[in-house]
Amino acid sequence: PFMENVLEHPTFIKGDCSTTFIDETPALFDFANHPDTPKQLVDYISNVTVNGFAGVSRQAELTTPAMQAPRPDQIEVKSPAGKTVKDILDEQGAAAAMDFVKNQPRVMLTDTTMRDAHQSLFATRLRTHDMLPAMKVYDRAMPNLFSVESWGGATFDVCYRFLGEDPWTRLRLLKKYMPHTLQQMLLRASNSVGYQNYPDNVLKRFIDHSAKTGVDVFRIFDSLNWLEQMQRSIEYVRETGKIAEGAMCFTGDFLSASEHKYTLDYYMKMAQGLVDAGAQIIGIKDMAGLLKPQAAYELVGSLKAKFDVPVHLHTHDTTGNGVATYVAATKAGVDIVDVAMAAMAGTTSQPSLGTFYYALEGNDRQPALNMDNVSVLNNYWAHVRPLYQDFSNGVNAPQPDLYQTEMPGGQYSNLKQQAKSLGIDDFSLVEKKYREVNQLLGDIIKVTPSSKVVGDMAIFMIQNHLDKDNIFTKGQHVDFPDSVVNFFAGDLGQPYGGFPKELQKIVLKDHPAITVRPGSLAKPVDFVAVKAELAKKIHRQPTEDDLLGYIMYPKVFVDYFNNHQKYGAVMDLDTTTYYQGMWPGETLRIKIGTGKEMILKLDFVSPTDQDGQRTLFYELDGRAFQMKVEDRS
Numbered sequence: 001p002f003m004e005n006v007l008e009h010p011t012f013i014k015g016d017c018s019t020t021f022i023d024e025t026p027a028l029f030d031f032a033n034h035p036d037t038p039k040q041l042v043d044y045i046s047n048v049t050v051n052g053f054a055g056v057s058r059q060a061e062l063t064t065p066a067m068q069a070p071r072p073d074q075i076e077v078k079s080p081a082g083k084t085v086k087d088i089l090d091e092q093g094a095a096a097a098m099d100f101v102k103n104q105p106r107v108m109l110t111d112t113t114m115r116d117a118h119q120s121l122f123a124t125r126l127r128t129h130d131m132l133p134a135m136k137v138y139d140r141a142m143p144n145l146f147s148v149e150s151w152g153g154a155t156f157d158v159c160y161r162f163l164g165e166d167p168w169t170r171l172r173l174l175k176k177y178m179p180h181t182l183q184q185m186l187l188r189a190s191n192s193v194g195y196q197n198y199p200d201n202v203l204k205r206f207i208d209h210s211a212k213t214g215v216d217v218f219r220i221f222d223s224l225n226w227l228e229q230m231q232r233s234i235e236y237v238r239e240t241g242k243i244a245e246g247a248m249c250f251t252g253d254f255l256s257a258s259e260h261k262y263t264l265d266y267y268m269k270m271a272q273g274l275v276d277a278g279a280q281i282i283g284i285k286d287m288a289g290l291l292k293p294q295a296a297y298e299l300v301g302s303l304k305a306k307f308d309v310p311v312h313l314h315t316h317d318t319t320g321n322g323v324a325t326y327v328a329a330t331k332a333g334v335d336i337v338d339v340a341m342a343a344m345a346g347t348t349s350q351p352s353l354g355t356f357y358y359a360l361e362g363n364d365r366q367p368a369l370n371m372d373n374v375s376v377l378n379n380y381w382a383h384v385r386p387l388y389q390d391f392s393n394g395v396n397a398p399q400p401d402l403y404q405t406e407m408p409g410g411q412y413s414n415l416k417q418q419a420k421s422l423g424i425d426d427f428s429l430v431e432k433k434y435r436e437v438n439q440l441l442g443d444i445i446k447v448t449p450s451s452k453v454v455g456d457m458a459i460f461m462i463q464n465h466l467d468k469d470n471i472f473t474k475g476q477h478v479d480f481p482d483s484v485v486n487f488f489a490g491d492l493g494q495p496y497g498g499f500p501k502e503l504q505k506i507v508l509k510d511h512p513a514i515t516v517r518p519g520s521l522a523k524p525v526d527f528v529a530v531k532a533e534l535a536k537k538i539h540r541q542p543t544e545d546d547l548l549g550y551i552m553y554p555k556v557f558v559d560y561f562n563n564h565q566k567y568g569a570v571m572d573l574d575t576t577t578y579y580q581g582m583w584p585g586e587t588l589r590i591k592i593g594t595g596k597e598m599i600l601k602l603d604f605v606s607p608t609d610q611d612g613q614r615t616l617f618y619e620l621d622g623r624a625f626q627m628k629v630e631d632r633s
């Protein structure tokens with residue numbers, strides 16, 4: 001007869017439940033209505049317990065289960081009055097939503113805690129598990145938000161690559177639990193959520209599926225501010241009926257007399273191009289936090305005077321001036337600014353929401369917020385952040401030197417890690433080289449993926465003892481990193497002012513270069529053929545989620561898929577268990593399928609035996625069993 005679960009199996013009840021028993025009796029773990037069996041999760045836990053998780057140090061003294069953060073969904077929050085922007089978008093469309101925003105006397109907010117904040121503070125490692133309790137209260141606690149930025153950028157790739165999660169599942173949960181809050185994503189124009197150009201038919205399909213699955217606002221930017229690369233994205237978003245924000249990446253210092261390239265006029269012309277292309281919001285994407293308060297005042301003031309669309313300002317607080325910049329922008333009439341919950345704000349992240357609120361005390365544009373509710377959420381995030389301390393970028397003070405380095409908040413930690421792994425411990429060397437490379441490349445916009453070109457080149461030049469002078473002779477005989485070659489080949493598009501010709505020749509050698517939009521040359525993807533190819537790899541008919549995940553990140557997606565088959569819904573594990581496994585003596589309650597819970601206790605981990613394996617002795621709901629794991633540590 002069908003055995004619903006292991007706990008009812010006679011052998012299990014007798015207590016004779018060895019690994020072999022479990023392996024030979026897989027039906028034991030077919031929990032009804034749940035494809036993910038506890039055996040898979042215990043397998044995962046055993047592996048992490050024995051072999052650890054890359055980049056995470058196991059904290060030996062921590063013998064208790066994950067810290068229990070307060071659950072905001074169990075806390076009463078005051079309910080909103082009236083309609084949210086999301087309600088208006090859904091009921092009356094994007095134009096009405098934009099009118100609503102423009103008519104708000106107060107500055108509106110985008111909360112970036114669930115996207116850019118963790119991307120910039122701890123390498124994008126925030127798990128859906130820890131977002132869920134917060135998701136459930138945003139609608140009620142923060143009804144006056146413009147949006148939450150919750151998807152896109154690096155989160156798509158990191159979900160598959162490091163979190164064992166499907167980014168589309170996260171998006172569905174965001175939409176499900178926040179039906180009255182706009183979900184905003186960061187879209188790298190034709191690079192979508194990747195690091196390379198995708199054909200137009202892929203871009204369109206990705207945008208359509210994102211819009212259907214839950215994205216309401218697409219913040220679109222190009223890493224070289226090249227309008228031609230952004231037009232298709234804007235057009236495709238407009239076709240979905242959702243909101244297309246065209247963002248200008250901010251760099252340089254137009255207040256300075258020595259700034260001849262990225263002048264106020266440059267941004268005004270770009271904004272005109274975006275509006276002409278159909279952008280419904282003008283975004284200012286200050287990814288490195290270079291926009292000083294007075295410059296913000298002048299830029300926002302000029303945009304508001306000339307254009308009729310809302311202006312949305314995004315900055316990073318890396319220099320420490322973020323709130324001052326937002327206050328100046330608010331005085332100049334900015335419609336929306338990006339902030340993060342205080343516990344997840346500051347330094348390389350966005351300025352703090354609460355701090356900005358209090359900075360506007362006495363100003364009639366102070367955001368409409370219930371600060372009791374904000375405290376509930378902030379308290380929650382304050383408990384979540386320490387769970388990710390191993391991924392922290394170590395920036396714990398303002399970095400005014402960044403005005404010279406111009407390095408984006410999200411890149412800082414990655415590049416530091418990359419340099420360290422290559423034996424370059426003095427990061428100031430990299431920062432100096434980064435500036436030098438930027439000038440060599442012609443002073444370009446630096447944001448994903450163009451920032452990676454500058455970072456890779458800086459490290460390469462340090463390793464190969466190259467500088468701005470000898471590169472023109474020594475460079476003839478070296479092969480440059482792929483990202484640098486691709487940049488000079490025009491694969492990311494054309495930089496403003498063109499490529500430095502002499503260096504381009506040295507880097508490219510015989511490699512051809514294009515001057516047109518890469519998408520205009522890219523062959524459309526044959527979705528039917530790719531689907532068939534993927535079906536062979538995953539042994540089932542791919543869903544639209546699978547197909548797009550695979551097209552964006554072929555190897556990463558298939559690895560994710562195989563791991564998911566092997567380990568099940570690791571997304572359901574608490575974060576300490578996910579990253580660190582269990583400690584002997586520890587008991588965990590793990591939810592498996594609707595309403596079911598298993599109580600798992602780890603009693604003992606054996607030393608490594610002669611086959612290089614360790615045996616983990618568990619009790620599952622009080623009944624003993626063992627599992628063997630290869631010790632690869």
Ligand code: 3PY
Binds near residue numbers: 408
């Ligand atoms: C991304 O592209 O992920 C960014 O956050 C750029 O700033």
Ligand code: ZN
Binds near residue numbers: 314316409
């Ligand atoms: Zn950012």
